[in-house]
Amino acid sequence: MTGTPSTGTRNAPAAPDGPRTVPPFAAISGAQVQRVLRGRERQLVRLVEDTYRLHSDGHTLNPPSYFLRFPDRPDSRIIALPASLGGPRPVDGLKWISSFPRNVAEGIPRASAVLILNDPATGYPYACLESSIISATRTAASAASAADRLSSGRPRPRRVGFLGTGLIARYIHTFLAATGQRFEATGVYDVSADSAAGFRTYLEQHAEAHPASPAGHITLHTDPERLIRTSDLVVFATVAARPHITDPAWFAHHPLVLHISLRDLTPEIVLDSANFVDDVDHCLKADTSPHLAEQRRGNRDFIDGTLADVLAGRVRVPDDRTVIFSPFGLGVLDLAVGDFVHGEVARSGELHVIDDFFHELRRHG
Numbered sequence: 001m002t003g004t005p006s007t008g009t010r011n012a013p014a015a016p017d018g019p020r021t022v023p024p025f026a027a028i029s030g031a032q033v034q035r036v037l038r039g040r041e042r043q044l045v046r047l048v049e050d051t052y053r054l055h056s057d058g059h060t061l062n063p064p065s066y067f068l069r070f071p072d073r074p075d076s077r078i079i080a081l082p083a084s085l086g087g088p089r090p091v092d093g094l095k096w097i098s099s100f101p102r103n104v105a106e107g108i109p110r111a112s113a114v115l116i117l118n119d120p121a122t123g124y125p126y127a128c129l130e131s132s133i134i135s136a137t138r139t140a141a142s143a144a145s146a147a148d149r150l151s152s153g154r155p156r157p158r159r160v161g162f163l164g165t166g167l168i169a170r171y172i173h174t175f176l177a178a179t180g181q182r183f184e185a186t187g188v189y190d191v192s193a194d195s196a197a198g199f200r201t202y203l204e205q206h207a208e209a210h211p212a213s214p215a216g217h218i219t220l221h222t223d224p225e226r227l228i229r230t231s232d233l234v235v236f237a238t239v240a241a242r243p244h245i246t247d248p249a250w251f252a253h254h255p256l257v258l259h260i261s262l263r264d265l266t267p268e269i270v271l272d273s274a275n276f277v278d279d280v281d282h283c284l285k286a287d288t289s290p291h292l293a294e295q296r297r298g299n300r301d302f303i304d305g306t307l308a309d310v311l312a313g314r315v316r317v318p319d320d321r322t323v324i325f326s327p328f329g330l331g332v333l334d335l336a337v338g339d340f341v342h343g344e345v346a347r348s349g350e351l352h353v354i355d356d357f358f359h360e361l362r363r364h365g
């Protein structure tokens with residue numbers, strides 16, 4: 001390695017087989033991330049779908065996430081998601097995301113994250129991005145894709161219910177609305193009355209700002225049963241650590257369920273439904289509801305396919321059963337969205353490059 005840091009002449013890393021120089025290192029703030037992503041929901045859903053296709057076709061590496069847990073703080077965790085994305089815009093990297101649910105009581109978001117992008121040619125990290133927004137965005141884009149693709153063979157959902165109404169629920173609602181889902185009724189349930197009330201205010205403000213996308217009648221439910229029974233699209237975005245929804249009869253009307261929080265449903269409900277995931281090996285881990293169902297059943301035959309299978313037309317989605325989408329959340333999605341943000345910020349000339357970040361660059365001084 002003989003390169004010296006560029007001082008802004010090159011804002012993007014080299015192609016893997018291109019000349020090897022040390023890429024400039026940039027820090028990208030949450031404000032910059034949000035400026036790039038806001039209002040681009042349809043484009044981001046397409047980006048996430050393209051990334052699922054690359055993953056399904058073997059053009060990614062997405063090893064298991066690593067969970068750092070704390071015996072003295074059992075409800076908290078920090079997860080490392082290393083990943084490598086091939087295809088037209090190759091990039092390697094790592095998302096490092098904390099979940100500290102007690103933050104919420106102090107008025108601080110539960111999750112905080114950074115995303116490191118690495119140059120596939122040299123391995124050098126070339127950007128560190130605020131990533132709670134990227135993470136929420138790719139999660140919501142994936143949910144919006146699932147809501148669209150998994151409901152294409154059944155009547156479009158008209159009554160949506162949100163169970164757990166924090167930041168992720170808000171992003172999912174924004175993406176559903178921006179990608180054309182229209183609801184006559186919106187149900188809200190949260191164990192915290194404050195969260196439910198805050199989400200209602202968000203829904204009302206969103207409807208005011210987007211007259212083409214009304215929230216319809218908003219109901220704050222006092223129990224999850226009524227919300228589930230009256231919704232044909234149910235979004236779980238709680239922080240439940242183990243199943244708390246136990247009665248398959250609540251799903252007798254066969255809704256589409258976006259099971260984003262992964263641990264809300266008992267194995268009986270999972271096994272009574274058609275199941276789609278983002279990646280089978282990833283999702284059947286870490287005591288998710290599909291993982292518990294696998295342990296109960298003794299096999300994985302209850303998984304009907306991945307969202308990529310649905311996108312490719314390889315599997316049919318039943319219209320006469322409850323359909324559950326459980327996405328584990330793939331690091332390659334963060335890389336795809338992070339790389340998009342980096343490219344846009346670089347194009348706008350607003351990349352904050354730290355010129356002397358890599359300093360010891362001559363092997364023998």
Ligand SMILES: NC(=O)c1ccc[n+]([C@@H]2O[C@H](COP(=O)([O-])OP(=O)(O)OC[C@H]3O[C@@H](n4cnc5c(N)ncnc54)[C@H](O)[C@@H]3O)[C@@H](O)[C@H]2O)c1
Pocket residue numbers: 099101104109110111135136139163164165166167168169189190191192195237238239240244260261262327328329330
């Ligand atoms: N699958 C993925 O790719 C992915 C990605 C990001 C986040 N998530 C998950 O989404 C979930 C929500 O994240 P967030 O940032 O919005 O969290 P948050 O803390 O902002 O909101 C969670 C809400 O759930 C409520 N809640 C907790 N237990 C509940 C229960 N039993 N019934 C109803 N409500 C309940 C809480 O009161 C809170 O308002 C987390 O579980 C997170 O791990 C999944």
